[in-house]
Amino acid sequence: MTVSAPAHSTSSVAGAVSAAALPVADVLQEFGVAADRGLPGGEVARRQAQFGPNAVASHRARFLPVLWHQLRSPLLALLLIAAVASYLVGERSDAVIIGLIVSVSVGLGFVNEYRAEKAAEALHSRIRHRTVVIRDGRPGSVDVTELVPGDVVELRLGDIVPADIRLFDVAGLECDESALTGESLPVDKHTAPVPAGTPLAELSGCALMGTVVRAGSGSGIVVATGARTEFGRITAGLSTHLLDTEFQVGLRRFSMLLVYVAGTLTASIFVINVVLHKPIIDALLFSLAIAVGITPQLLPAVVSTSLAAGSRRMSRRKVLVKRLVCIEDLGDVDVLFTDKTGTLTQGRIHYMRAVPAGDNTPDTVLRWGLLCTENTTPDGQPVGGNPLDQALWQSPAAVGERTAPAGYTRLGVLPFDHERRMVTVLVRDTAGQVTLVTKGAPESVLARCSDVPAAAHDALAAEFTAGNRVVAVATRPADSSGPPQPADERDLRLLGLLVFLDPPKHDAAEALRRLADLGIAVKVVTGDNPTVAAKICRDLGLAEGGALTGTDLDAIDEPQLAAAIAHTTVFARVTPEDKARIVHAQRHGGRGVAFLGDGVNDALALHAADVGISVDSATDVAKDAADVILLAKDLNVLADGVAEGRRIFANTIKYVLMGTSSNFGNMASAAGASLFLPFLPMLPSQILLNNLLYDTSQLAIPTDNVDEEQLRRPSHWDIGFIRRFMLYFGPFSSVFDFLTFGVMLGVFHSGPEQFRSGWFVESLATQTLVIFAIRTRRIPFFRSHPSLPLTLAALGVVTVGTLIPATPVAAALGFHPLPGAFFAALVGMVVGYLALVEVGKRIFYGAAPAVPGAPRYSSRRHLRRRAAYFTTARRRHNPSSAEP
Secondary structure, X not given: OOOOOOOOOOOOOOOHHHHHOOOHHHHHHHHOOEOOOEEOHHHHHHHHHHHOOOOOEEOOOOHHHHHHHHHOOXXXXXXXXXXXXXHHOOOHHHHHHHHHHHHHHHHHHHHHHHHHHHHHHHHHHHOOOEEEEEEOOEEEEEEHHHOOOOOEEEEOOOOEOOOEEEEEEEEEEEEEOXXXXXXXXXXEOOOOOOOOOOOHHHOOOEEOXXXXXXXXXXXXXXXXXXXXXXXXXXXXXXXXXXXXXXXXXXXXXXHHHHHHHHHHHHHHHHHHHHHOXXXXXXXXXXXXXXXXXXXXXXXXXXXXHHHHHHHHHHHHOOEEEOOOOHHHHHHOOOEEEEOOOOOOEOOOOEEEEEEEOOOOOHHHHHHHHHHOOOOEOOOOOEOOOOHHHHHHHHOHHHHHHOOHHHHEEEEEEEOOOOOOOEEEEEEEEOOOOEEEEEEEOHHHHHHOEEEOOHHHHHHHHHHHHOOOEEEEEEEEEOOOOOOOOHHXXXXXXXXXXXXXXXXXXXXXXXXXHHHHHOOOEEEEEEOOOHHHHHHHHHHOOOOOOEEEEHHHHHOOOHHHHHHHHOOEEEEEOOOHHHHHHHHHHHHOOOOOEXXXXXXXXXXXXXHHOOEEEEEOOOOHHHHHHOOEEEOOOOHHHHHHHHHXXXXXXXXXXXXXXXHHHHHHHHHXXXXXXXXXXXXXXXXXHHHHHHHHHHHHHHOXXXXXXXXXXXXXXXXXXXXXXXXXXXXXXXXXXXXXXXXXXXXXHHHOOOOHHHHHHHHHHHHHHHHHHOHHHHOOOOOOHHHOOOOHHHHHHHHHHHHHHHHHHHOOOHHHHOOOOOOHHHHHHHHHHHHHHHHHHHHHHHHHHHHOOOOOOOOOOOOOOHHHHHHHHOEEOOOOOOOOOOOO
């Protein structure tokens, strides 16, 4: 059938609801397309310009939101208001200096966070989702965002439906529409129109964007894209922001701790200074500066810089993360559930031989195995789909049998699903005889055979013991030519077995050792036979453990399953629900769980895991469910990602521990000094400058090296541990602050300007250089080597801070040159401070409990994540076109 393009620019069909009520021919006519030809290339380009990308949202680094994120701090707002007030009452120089320092601080944070957003945008653009579309009469794979109304799309098992589609051809098609309708069971699809006004949940003639193909296959015409789809209308009013990860929750709880500490100090210092009859404006500015000083303002910038740099390093190692914060979550993993094919094995399956049953010949088994292929071209050649079928057709043994399908007519197909684990076709030969052919997992096929020779059982056991993959082939004469149904898979006659080899990867054993060194227990979850999976695990040296099958899992309850997981290495012949149940049981045991899978049957477990991991070649539904995408299905790549996640977390915690302890000590010293000094111990502008210089040096922390022992186990946010660290090490710096006060007043008899200069230099030196001690648990600290950028940044900032009182700007900043003898005292105080911290580390870490791993609970919401699937990284269409 040939249909000419309509003269009008848009169809009168207003989406899936109206299209479902029309006959297929009318819908094709409306969109000016032929089912077998699709749209011509020129028309596709015109419609792309008209309708825009097939997306419900876009991910772009935006200037103003990032800037607002830096400006929205209430402490900064109060400080700026107080600076304005100070300017109005005559303290103009101080107000200008404070304004400049705050501006530089905001600028540093903005630059680093904006760079992180750009990194996220670039990362997002690399994660692609594709679909098969017919254009100019030829099928091809295109990005889902490039679809336009009128495109003819093919749907297969595991696909996420890329747009609202009016179906015109189906073969056992079932879609999971729970993301849209809440219906938990897959919905059967057909091509007949439905009555006008049919509810969304009953549009059986349409496949809707965001739903998942759970069984069968089909073809249809796109009737709505982007925000015009039913899915787009729902998500338009829904924030697609995913709920916070464990890393973000930890950051938020840490921030609240600082709010309480800063609030208490600010209020107390302000009241004390007012009671002591110091100028109110000075007291206000001083107390606010104290609050800003104790707050690690650049923490978001340090975290963003760490994550952005980590994402770039991981990308070079072929690891992509959907959200930057998922990098840290990957580092939390200590249990990995993984499939076998392509992960532990090469994934390049080779056909070995046919083992006939009874009086059949190997050629007979091979011929019927070739005929029983789910997705084929008109001449019977397989198209995509099952790698076993591909290996069978491409094998040298099949050369003489490849013409066999030409002598048969396919009457119907019952597609593979993960419950039956079989595919069945109905064929008619040239003599008119109709035969039902079934091929699939041996246990499933043999259970439906009427008589199986004992020799076949023995042969099957021998192949499994050798670690080979096996498919059984059986037939029976059919008594009808209608589409086959599950009930027809009975009274079969076993023809024989098809044997395949999928050898272990040469580097899989090394990868497993790397994961073990990272403290990660690896467990195999597979649909294959348990004997085969156990043989592969033994060959690779994976920790010996028991094996459980799906049948075994059905017989135990949740507590028993949780106990069994600890001593089980292989979970075989499991259903998608079994996989998710295993993951749930492990997570509630308080372990960080990752699941690696690439099939539609892995989606539930990927959603259930703390970190879902898939590969670039996976089914759409698996990539949608995953948090992390591996560009190579390699456990070494995954080990790189885990190590990077832990490195980023370790460096983030360095900044947190160092900032909270040293800042807390310095600000507590300032509060204490204000009680007995007749002047402010440091001017507000000097406190802010001190904080700015200190934070600038810490921007190099993301480049720092991490001790090997810190990578061997996951670490999690522990606010109690951070609080203990702050209260324990904070007073150490106060000891040397008060020692400095004594030296400046008792030895040098300093006035206010010189006193402030001396304490400014000492506090900056001690709180900056202590990074070399706090960054490692090793004693002495020089057994751990910091990165060169961090070393240069710390020494450079201390040098700048030491020189400032001797520069021409010193007077404007309220500083005074320091005597030479002060610097000798400064060296002694820095050395003494670092020595005291080393002693404190030995006591603190000897008494501090190990950082616990808290049980996790899923933060994923399927609808929001599905919305993220249909997101573009940047506009790829005419800016003047309609919004998607």
